[in-house]
Amino acid sequence: MLLELTAIRKSFGGVHALRNAELSVEAGEVHAVVGENGAGKSTLMKIIAGLESRDGGEMRWKGRSVSFATPGEARSLGIGMVHQESLLAPHLTVAENVFLGREPQRGAWLDGAAMERQTARIIESNRFPLKAGWKVEQLRPAQKQLVEICRVLHGNPSLLIFDEPTSSLSQAETAKVFRTVRELRERGIAIIYITHKLVELMDVADHITIMRDGESVHTGRMAGMTVDEIVRHMVGRSISAFFSRKKYPPGEERLKVDLPGVQFHVRAGEIVGVAGLVGAGRTEVCETVFGISPPPPGAVSVNGLPRDIQNPNDAVRVGIALVTEDRQRSGLAAELAVKNNITLANLGAVCAAGVVLSAKERGVAEDYRARLKMRTDSVDREARLLSGGNQQKVVIAKWLFRNTEVVLFDEPTRGIDVGAKAEVFALMDEMARQGKALLMVSSELTELLQVADRILVMREGTLVAELPRETTQREIMHHAAVGEQREDRAHA
Amino acid sequence: MLSRSRALQKFLPFISLAVLFVALSIASPYFLTATNLSSVIRQTAVINTMALGMTLVIVSGGIDLSVGSILAFSGVMGTMTMVDSGSVLMGIAVGVACGAFWGFANGLMISALRIPPFIVTLGTLGIVRGMSLVISGGLPVVGLPEEHSFLGEGSIGPVPFVLVVLAGCAVIMHFALHSTKLGRYTYAIGSNEHAATYAGIAVGRYKVAIYALCGLLTGLAGMIETSRLMTGQPTAGVSYELQVIAAVVIGGGSLAGGEGSVIGTLIGAFIMGLLSNGSDLLGVNPYWQQVIIGAIIIMAVAVDQARKRRFAT
Numbered sequence: 001m002l003l004e005l006t007a008i009r010k011s012f013g014g015v016h017a018l019r020n021a022e023l024s025v026e027a028g029e030v031h032a033v034v035g036e037n038g039a040g041k042s043t044l045m046k047i048i049a050g051l052e053s054r055d056g057g058e059m060r061w062k063g064r065s066v067s068f069a070t071p072g073e074a075r076s077l078g079i080g081m082v083h084q085e086s087l088l089a090p091h092l093t094v095a096e097n098v099f100l101g102r103e104p105q106r107g108a109w110l111d112g113a114a115m116e117r118q119t120a121r122i123i124e125s126n127r128f129p130l131k132a133g134w135k136v137e138q139l140r141p142a143q144k145q146l147v148e149i150c151r152v153l154h155g156n157p158s159l160l161i162f163d164e165p166t167s168s169l170s171q172a173e174t175a176k177v178f179r180t181v182r183e184l185r186e187r188g189i190a191i192i193y194i195t196h197k198l199v200e201l202m203d204v205a206d207h208i209t210i211m212r213d214g215e216s217v218h219t220g221r222m223a224g225m226t227v228d229e230i231v232r233h234m235v236g237r238s239i240s241a242f243f244s245r246k247k248y249p250p251g252e253e254r255l256k257v258d259l260p261g262v263q264f265h266v267r268a269g270e271i272v273g274v275a276g277l278v279g280a281g282r283t284e285v286c287e288t289v290f291g292i293s294p295p296p297p298g299a300v301s302v303n304g305l306p307r308d309i310q311n312p313n314d315a316v317r318v319g320i321a322l323v324t325e326d327r328q329r330s331g332l333a334a335e336l337a338v339k340n341n342i343t344l345a346n347l348g349a350v351c352a353a354g355v356v357l358s359a360k361e362r363g364v365a366e367d368y369r370a371r372l373k374m375r376t377d378s379v380d381r382e383a384r385l386l387s388g389g390n391q392q393k394v395v396i397a398k399w400l401f402r403n404t405e406v407v408l409f410d411e412p413t414r415g416i417d418v419g420a421k422a423e424v425f426a427l428m429d430e431m432a433r434q435g436k437a438l439l440m441v442s443s444e445l446t447e448l449l450q451v452a453d454r455i456l457v458m459r460e461g462t463l464v465a466e467l468p469r470e471t472t473q474r475e476i477m478h479h480a481a482v483g484e485q486r487e488d489r490a491h492a
Numbered sequence: 493m494l495s496r497s498r499a500l501q502k503f504l505p506f507i508s509l510a511v512l513f514v515a516l517s518i519a520s521p522y523f524l525t526a527t528n529l530s531s532v533i534r535q536t537a538v539i540n541t542m543a544l545g546m547t548l549v550i551v552s553g554g555i556d557l558s559v560g561s562i563l564a565f566s567g568v569m570g571t572m573t574m575v576d577s578g579s580v581l582m583g584i585a586v587g588v589a590c591g592a593f594w595g596f597a598n599g600l601m602i603s604a605l606r607i608p609p610f611i612v613t614l615g616t617l618g619i620v621r622g623m624s625l626v627i628s629g630g631l632p633v634v635g636l637p638e639e640h641s642f643l644g645e646g647s648i649g650p651v652p653f654v655l656v657v658l659a660g661c662a663v664i665m666h667f668a669l670h671s672t673k674l675g676r677y678t679y680a681i682g683s684n685e686h687a688a689t690y691a692g693i694a695v696g697r698y699k700v701a702i703y704a705l706c707g708l709l710t711g712l713a714g715m716i717e718t719s720r721l722m723t724g725q726p727t728a729g730v731s732y733e734l735q736v737i738a739a740v741v742i743g744g745g746s747l748a749g750g751e752g753s754v755i756g757t758l759i760g761a762f763i764m765g766l767l768s769n770g771s772d773l774l775g776v777n778p779y780w781q782q783v784i785i786g787a788i789i790i791m792a793v794a795v796d797q798a799r800k801r802r803f804a805t
């Protein structure tokens with residue numbers, strides 16, 4: 001056994017994050033660790049990687065009992081971790097980030113050429129869509145994730161921890177990460193793989209450990225497990241992992257977008273999906289319609305009227321909301337209370353003459369907490385203390401309260417667990433039934449097929465296809481990746 | 493247990509102030525006299541008033557380095573108006589308006605030109621100081637009407653009038669920060685400016701209002717200063733910005749934005765005022781006072797950081 005953890009305990013200020021966690025990883029296997037948010041997966045991984053200390057229990061590495069005080073100690077023994085959140089220096093290049101803290105030198109000088117060369121080699125051997133000289137701040141979340149992976153690979157580890165490596169990746173890129181994972185396994189590297197995307201696991205994992213409330217509740221071979229079985233262990237009860245949506249006849253046109261290469265409309269009661277690879281320009285369309293980078297005059301119409309949208313303030317006023325791709329960066333005011341986040345976009349409604357009526361605000365927040373089943377003991381709790389899924393509910397509640405007619409969802413299920421996903425879809429369905437027009441950008445094709453009425457496919461900044469809901473993943477990928485396949489052929 | 497130690501740390505500035513107060517009462521027989529206490533209040537009124545405005549700016553994630561210069565400019569313009577017109581009220585109004593004008597200008601440059609507040613106000617620190625010297629010819633404005641001394645030195649019964657002014661401003665600012673749209677958006681902008689923008693808030697306009705309000709209070713502080721000195725000094729208020737920022741920070745304000753309160757700031761300003769007053773009473777070398785205040789700033793922030801680390805998830 002390469003790594004063996006038994007009876008691991010850890011608490012933070014009285015809250016038990018881990019109570020009785022067990023994990024055994026063999027050399028050269030892919031071991032999946034799953035569980036809902038707050039089940040303790042990330043804490044367990046941090047203990048393995050030397051980012052947290054444990055309160056109790058034993059950790060054995062190659063049969064020897066170990067404790068890591070720093071990540072450096074874990075790394076020197078061959079344990080590397082790819083983080084869920086991007087921990088990169090945005091102003092430095094890809095190569096500089098890969099070598100951060102262990103720069104090759106020539107005398108007193110940094111050896112920039114060597115950094116670029118070695119980084120380029122890692123990028124090429126994995127066929128990542130990156131260049132060593134690119135500035136990290138210009139990269140999309142998916143590309144940043146790939147930089148993190150490069151960084152760990154450079155250390156030649158014997159155990160790699162992937163904490164949700166594909167949560168921000170499109171299907172095609174996910175496939176590439178899997179190929180990387182398999183190649184690494186063939187080289188004898190063991191991999192611990194954390195994900196919320198259960199379907200992915202079937203393809204790649206040898207063993208699985210399922211966690212719930214800080215304990216390991218199931219461990220065994222992956223082969224023979226079904227998604228339903230995994231979900232049952234995760235939540236401790238049986239729920240359907242799949243959401244199915246009834247179709248309703250759509251109403252009038254609510255949103256019309258007429259940008260160069262991107263023309264579409266969304267009608268009342270419709271959920272229109274947008275598929276495409278990362279970098280296809282889906283987020284940019286949302287941001288343009290929402291006024292982050294203002295559209296040309298007349299390019300966006302709401303309820304048949306062309307609107308001039310110069311900034312998000314204008315967009316909200318004409319009835320457009322955006323649930324952003326990146327909750328931490330642009331969705332939440334993390335230090336503000338849950339209730340304050342919920343009313344943030346419609347504060348006027350709980351104000352009289354500019355003064356916030358706190359009883360009214362609390363009432364509104366409590367109402368949404370109950371309706372959206374937010375798991376928090378109080379609406380006074382700071383938003384940063386909630387789990388990803390509950391934070392997403394806060395963001396959605398904010399726009400429900402604002403009650404805009406058009407709502408754009410950019411990757412609405414990113415980083416949230418199965419139970420919360422189904423709840424988010426149910427909310428979207430409810431919004432559509434109330435006559436709102438919804439646009440949903442997602443890299444999860446299975447989700448688009450479950451939720452959307454029509455699916456738009458984008459490639460290289462252009463809308464290339466519109467497909468009915470009865471379409472297939474293969475069909476979508478065909479349109480989304482034609483350019484890419486051509487490129488692959490050119491390589492071959 | 494958890495909540496008790498958390499509450500303890502939250503009230504640490506207040507407890508420090510109380511301990512300091514009690515310690516000084518014991519150490520010096522003069523401390524707890526009406527004369528001394530009212531002189532502490534008068535001495536700290538200027539910094540306190542400015543710190544109320546700075547609290548808003550710092551909670552929004554900004555900074556205003558130009559307040560010392562604005563204080564001087566307002567004082568010069570206000571007193572010149574007073575001398576020319578003979579009207580104290582008009583002079584005060586002009587002084588306050590000048591402060592609000594410069595704050596407005598700061599906010600406009602920060603929002604419209606997208607220049608970081610540190611840079612904009614570093615620039616206006618020089619511009620406004622220079623303007624006060626140009627307008628006054630570098631000389632103090634003298635010959636103010638006698639009644640002007642009431643603002644800074646007068647009393648209503650045993651209560652210094654300036655305390656009434658300060659308390660009024662503090663109540664309004666506390667209310668503004670906690671119960672109005674402006675205050676809520678100030679916290680939201682300071683906590684996550686992107687999220688505020690994406691929530692459809694007109695962030696730029698609110699920033700202008702925040703800096704204008706800071707300027708307005710600084711203008712008022714400028715008039716209090718002229719009332720205490722009974723001159724309009726173009727060189728008044730040099731390096732006040734540092735004391736003002738220190739008061740906000742000691743009171744729990746975070747330079748990263750999103751945190752801070754009016755009550756905390758008042759406590760911070762009074763801690764600094766008491767330290768300086770106590771050092772005088774106990775005969776501590778004034779050079780050492782600077783060392784002590786510097787150390788207190790660092791300690792206050794260190795304690796605050798430790799608290800946050802403990803309760804982070």
